[in-house]
Amino acid sequence: RDHIYFVTNYHVDKKDRDYSIDIEAMKVMRSALNVAERYVKIHKQQEKYRREAGVKKSQLVTGSTETVEDFFRRLCTKRHIPLERVQTIIDELKTEDITTSQSLSDNWADIQANIPMSGRMKGYINTELTE
Numbered sequence: 110r111d112h113i114y115f116v117t118n119y120h121v122d123k124k125d126r127d128y129s130i131d132i133e134a135m136k137v138m139r140s141a142l143n144v145a146e147r148y149v150k151i152h153k154q155q156e157k158y159r160r161e162a163g164v165k166k167s168q169l170v171t172g173s174t175e176t177v178e179d180f181f182r183r184l185c186t187k188r189h190i191p192l193e194r195v196q197t198i199i200d201e202l203k204t205e206d207i208t209t210s211q212s213l214s215d216n217w218a219d220i221q222a223n224i225p226m227s228g229r230m231k232g233y234i235n236t237e238l239t240e
Contacts, residue, residue: 147219151206154215177202180210184237198226214238 162174181195201224207213217238221231 147216148206151212151216154212155206155208158209158211175210177208177210177213180213180237184233187237188233190233195230198224198230201225210238 158174177199181199182192184190185192185195202208202213202220205216205220205223207216207220213234217234221234
């Protein structure tokens with residue numbers, strides 16, 4: 110989702126007050142705050158997963174350390190979907206700093222609207238995340 114806002118006539122030489130411009134500026138700040146909050150949340154979760162992985166080093170690879178690529182490889186094998194069709198989703202998740210299936214599961218409700226995919230694919234991912 111793009112966070113592009115057009116703010117017009119916002120100049121210090123302009124003496125009359127236009128509250129619609131101030132409202133647009135507040136939308137820009139709110140958008141930046143939302144992105145920053147999501148970034149902090151994801152990175153806190155990743156740090157938590159790293160600590161948990163350090164404790165469980167002797168165990169096999171589990172859901173919290175399964176990469177997003179492995180998650181989608183498993184999903185594609187199960188649903189007979191070519192992996193190339195989900196590569197754009199994987200790339201988008203990486204830009205959102207979601208690298209494990211556990212972080213995908215924890216953030217799915219927040220990010221699924223921002224990632225372009227079909228309703229059927231969202232259903233497949235929801236089903237796989239709940240299993």
